[in-house]
Amino acid sequence: MGQHKAGLILMGSWLPSEASAFAAKGMVYDSFPFPTVGGSGNDAARVDFSGFEIPKQAKNAKVAEQFAAFFLSKKYQTMWAKDAQLIPVRSDVPVGGSLANVVKDLTTATTFRSQDGGILYPGYTTKVLDPIDDQLFFGKITPQQFVTQMVAAQKNYWASQG
Incomplete structure (x- = not known):
C-alpha cells in the first residue's frame, strides 16, 4: 500500500477522514455494500453507532446534556460532515463526496450488524x-x-x- 498501488481497502467510512493527508494525489474514495448471500439471513449493512450516554447519577448531567446538544446541533454536525468527513447523526445534514454511497447503503439496508x-x-x-x-x-x-x-x-x- 505504501507504493500507491491499492485498488481496494477493506475499511470503514472513516478512511477518507483519516487517510486523505497520506493518499496519492487524486485518490478517489468510494464504497459498495458487501455482496448479499441470498436467504442466509446475513445480508446486513455493517454499522457501528456512537453517541452520548449520561448516567442518572452523573455529577454534571446538565453540563453533559448541554454539551451533547451543542455537539449535535445542525451547525456542528454540518462541520462534522464537511470538515471531518464523517457521517453526521442528523438526517437534515447533507452528506456528499466519498460518504454519499455509504449513507445510501445505510438508508436502504433492511438489517444491520456491528463489528x-x-x-x-x-x-x-x-x-x-x-x-x-x-x-x-x-x-x-x-x-x-x-x-x-x-x-x-x-x-x-x-x-x-x-
Missing part, C-alpha cells in the same frame, strides 16, 4: 479476520495464502460456534 456480529459472532474479527488480514497488509503472506488461511480459519471458527 464482530455483536453477541452473535463473538471474536470473529479479532480471532479470524484481523490476524490474517494483518499478515497480508504487512506483506508477510501473499493474496493466495490469505485466501487459504481465511478458508481454514473460518472453517475452524464456524465449527466452534456449533
Whole structure:
C-alpha cells in the first residue's frame, strides 16, 4: 500500500477522514455494500453507532446534556460532515463526496450488524479476520495464502460456534 498501488481497502467510512493527508494525489474514495448471500439471513449493512450516554447519577448531567446538544446541533454536525468527513447523526445534514454511497447503503439496508456480529459472532474479527488480514497488509503472506488461511480459519471458527 505504501507504493500507491491499492485498488481496494477493506475499511470503514472513516478512511477518507483519516487517510486523505497520506493518499496519492487524486485518490478517489468510494464504497459498495458487501455482496448479499441470498436467504442466509446475513445480508446486513455493517454499522457501528456512537453517541452520548449520561448516567442518572452523573455529577454534571446538565453540563453533559448541554454539551451533547451543542455537539449535535445542525451547525456542528454540518462541520462534522464537511470538515471531518464523517457521517453526521442528523438526517437534515447533507452528506456528499466519498460518504454519499455509504449513507445510501445505510438508508436502504433492511438489517444491520456491528463489528464482530455483536453477541452473535463473538471474536470473529479479532480471532479470524484481523490476524490474517494483518499478515497480508504487512506483506508477510501473499493474496493466495490469505485466501487459504481465511478458508481454514473460518472453517475452524464456524465449527466452534456449533
